[in-house]
Amino acid sequence: MEILVSKQGQLSNFEVYSLLSDVKLSSSSSSLTSSSFESNVCSFLESVSPSLPFLSSSSLKSFLNDMRTNFPSLSTFELLQFVNLLPSSVVELYLILSDCDSRFSEDDLSHMLSLVHSHLSSSSSVDFSKV
Amino acid sequence: MFILTRIEERMSIAPEHFNKSLQDAIQEHVHGQYSAKFLPQVGQCVSVYDIISSTAPKILPDKCEYHIEVVFRLVVFRPLFNEILTARIIAADPRGLRLSIGGFFTKVKLLPHLLQEGTTWDALEKIWVWNYEDHRLYMDVGDLVRFRVQAVHYDSVGRMKIHGRVNESGLGMLKWWM
Numbered sequence: 001m002e003i004l005v006s007k008q009g010q011l012s013n014f015e016v017y018s019l020l021s022d023v024k025l026s027s028s029s030s031s032l033t034s035s036s037f038e039s040n041v042c043s044f045l046e047s048v049s050p051s052l053p054f055l056s057s058s059s060l061k062s063f064l065n066d067m068r069t070n071f072p073s074l075s076t077f078e079l080l081q082f083v084n085l086l087p088s089s090v091v092e093l094y095l096i097l098s099d100c101d102s103r104f105s106e107d108d109l110s111h112m113l114s115l116v117h118s119h120l121s122s123s124s125s126v127d128f129s130k131v
Numbered sequence: 132m133f134i135l136t137r138i139e140e141r142m143s144i145a146p147e148h149f150n151k152s153l154q155d156a157i158q159e160h161v162h163g164q165y166s167a168k169f170l171p172q173v174g175q176c177v178s179v180y181d182i183i184s185s186t187a188p189k190i191l192p193d194k195c196e197y198h199i200e201v202v203f204r205l206v207v208f209r210p211l212f213n214e215i216l217t218a219r220i221i222a223a224d225p226r227g228l229r230l231s232i233g234g235f236f237t238k239v240k241l242l243p244h245l246l247q248e249g250t251t252w253d254a255l256e257k258i259w260v261w262n263y264e265d266h267r268l269y270m271d272v273g274d275l276v277r278f279r280v281q282a283v284h285y286d287s288v289g290r291m292k293i294h295g296r297v298n299e300s301g302l303g304m305l306k307w308w309m
Contacts (some may be wrong), residue, residue, distance in 0.1 A: 001138060001139075001140045002138065002139045002140070002153060003137070003138055003170070003173065004137040004138060004139050004202065005137040005171050006134075006136055006172070007134045007135070007136065007173075008134070008135040008136065008137045008204065009133065009134065009135045010133065010134055010135075010211070010267075011133040011135060011180075011206060012133075013132060013133070015133075016132075016133045016177065016178075016206055019175075019178060019206065020178060023178060025177075034287065035162075035166045035167055037166060037167035037177070037235055038177065038178050038232050040233055040235045041177055041178075041208075041233060041235055042231025043233070044232070044234070044235065045233075046260050047233075047290065048217050076212065077213075080288065081214065081215060082132065085215055091301040092301060092306060093298060093303060094302045095299070095302070096215070097278070131184060
């Protein structure tokens with residue numbers, strides 16, 4: 001076994017969740033079974049981000065497009081954290097954004113939260129028992 | 132939280148898999164070998180992402196199986212420095228706290244100097260307590276904590292360990308900020 005590239009790229013929680021959900025669905029028609037480990041990861045992702053089952057590639061793409069257009073200074077890492085954490089409060093934005101006060105106004109932060117809400121939210125509550 | 136790792140491997144496919152398509156046989160082999168395994172100096176494998184390429188299968192003299200070289204990508208759990216994660220406290224003692232991420236990764240530590248300022252160890256109740264203004268806020272075993280990845284280490288055999296910190300606003304027990 002040879003590791004050609006140890007870190008070829010990063011995946012969002014949504015991409016991993018979609019992959020593992022597809023493995024679960026296809027395992028019934030093939031001998032490839034979804035391991036309990038994969039199921040644990042899938043359940044964990046669903047529990048910390050209840051919106052995941054309701055998201056789509058198109059909703060993520062449109063969210064990222066809007067964020068990049070309105071806030072071009074956001075780094076790839078910050079955008080990844082937006083997509084993974086799905087922040088709903090200013091406190092969470094301060095966790096994601098480095099040097100927040102000097103880069104963004106209160107209106108900017110409100111705008112970011114409204115973009116998250118309009119593109120990526122659901123009304124489900126967190127199932128903490130699976131975390 | 133997750134990265135893609137690209138790997139090349141020479142694998143043997145046994146006769147009982149000859150009735151499957153080559154793609155299925157490779158997929159099953161890689162899945163069986165790597166799902167839930169740890170990759171030294173990389174991280175915890177989660178699943179196969181895709182099969183990129185494979186050579187034509189070769190049957191060697193005196194062997195019943197066929198050999199093939201495959202390039203594939205794996206989904207690997209490996210958090211990034213400064214990333215924000217949620218985990219459950221599974222143990223606490225004067226040396227700090229140990230956390231579990233989803234039950235599938237348990238080598239996460241919060242050391243005392245990286246807890247919220249004013250957090251002390253209560254030796255009687257055997258619990259870490261954040262003394263914030265007039266409040267005593269407990270870090271109960273079994274409850275959820277949000278932390279920032281402070282460092283990702285690898286031990287002598289390449290197993291990953293994560294150190295986190297909660298010494299900023301918005302971090303610590305989820306119940307404190309809800």
